[in-house]
Amino acid sequence: MTSDTDHKLRRILTDVLGLKPGQADAFDADTGLFGHLPELDSMAVAGLLTEMEDRLDIVVEDDELDGELLETYGNLLAYAEAKRAR
Amino acid sequence: MQITAYPCPLPGGAAGSEFALTFDRDRRHRMLVLPALFDEANRMRRFTLEVMRRLDGAGIDSFLPDLPGSNESLRTLAEVEAEDWAMAAEAAAAEFGASHVLAIRGGALFVPKALPGWSYGAVKGASLLRTMLRARVLASREAGREENLEGLIAAGLGQGMELAGYRLSAEMFARLHELAPNEDIRLTAIDQELVGGSPLWLRAEPDEDADQADALAAVIAMGLKQ
Structure with a gap:
């Protein structure tokens, strides 16, 4: 059972990383993001955050941006779900 | 062509x-x-x-x-x-x-x-700016410099700014910030x-x-x- 946020976040990563449809379904909580995927340079991360703001209707604050947030898919999803629950 | x-x-x-x-x-x-x-x-x-x-x-x-x-x-x-x-x-x-x-x-x-x-x-112009500003914040952070969006926006409105390698005039920055x-x-x-x-x-x-x-x-x- 995946949440709406989970579904949308996988879709956003598919778009930003140029993944094939369904490829992001294989991501689990431990899948590494920043530092593991060469496509995710600072410009791509910035684009990812803007897309998350637009599509998840959240605002990402500067001070929430730390290395841990983007370390794994699980961390990013937990962050997005907590933001949307507010 | x-x-x-x-x-x-x-x-x-x-x-x-x-x-x-x-x-x-x-x-x-x-x-x-x-x-x-x-x-x-x-x-x-x-x-x-x-x-x-x-x-x-x-x-x-x-x-x-x-x-x-x-x-x-x-x-x-x-x-x-x-x-x-x-x-x-x-x-x-x-x-x-x-x-x-x-x-x-x-x-x-x-x-x-x-x-x-x-x-x-x-x-929106503001979204384009926000993405480029954020890329700059992230790149600065990797280089050990702390910058934040608010401070950068104030600086860009004042004297323009180079973002993603593009040098924007203060007028361009300010107008983009408003344009939709x-x-x-x-x-x-x-x-x-x-x-x-x-x-x-x-x-x-x-x-x-x-x-x-x-x-x-x-x-x-x-x-x-x-």
Whole structure:
């Protein structure tokens, strides 16, 4: 059972990383993001955050941006779900 | 395809010119194509031309102007104002006798009011700035310097700023911060759902997608037939 946020976040990563449809379904909580995927340079991360703001209707604050947030898919999803629950 | 110059006034009204890529066979439908901006311009350039080639094949002329300070322009981007881009779009529309417009991403911020047509991925100026500002914050942080969005916005409004390698004047920064796509009812927004696949401006590197180019050109060609 995946949440709406989970579904949308996988879709956003598919778009930003140029993944094939369904490829992001294989991501689990431990899948590494920043530092593991060469496509995710600072410009791509910035684009990812803007897309998350637009599509998840959240605002990402500067001070929430730390290395841990983007370390794994699980961390990013937990962050997005907590933001949307507010 | 040809490279043509179009008259594009300099600030203060003196005569100037910029280049445009054109598919011009004097046909009835004449599409002004307003390109994506800054880093997205690079990533979308090939896709934009692929769409224009398909429009040509479908019997539609198209014209892609260089905006002052971009591509082959003789002007320095740091001295260009947002108003110059609006004037360039108007001047190109007049010179080529455009009947319609296709505005891609930030190009939608400079659509001449009189033209009907389509927008694809239209975006607010503030969103474009925010993404470039954030990339700068992230890059600075990796280099051990702390910057934040608020401070950078204040600095950009004051004296302009270099973002993603593009030196923006204070005027350009301030106008982009406010500009949103004109909600003119004559422009039809083309959704990504209709084009299929993932938007190419989000990718880290330039890419192309024949299926997406086919779909976008088909939406326009069918729209013009109605």
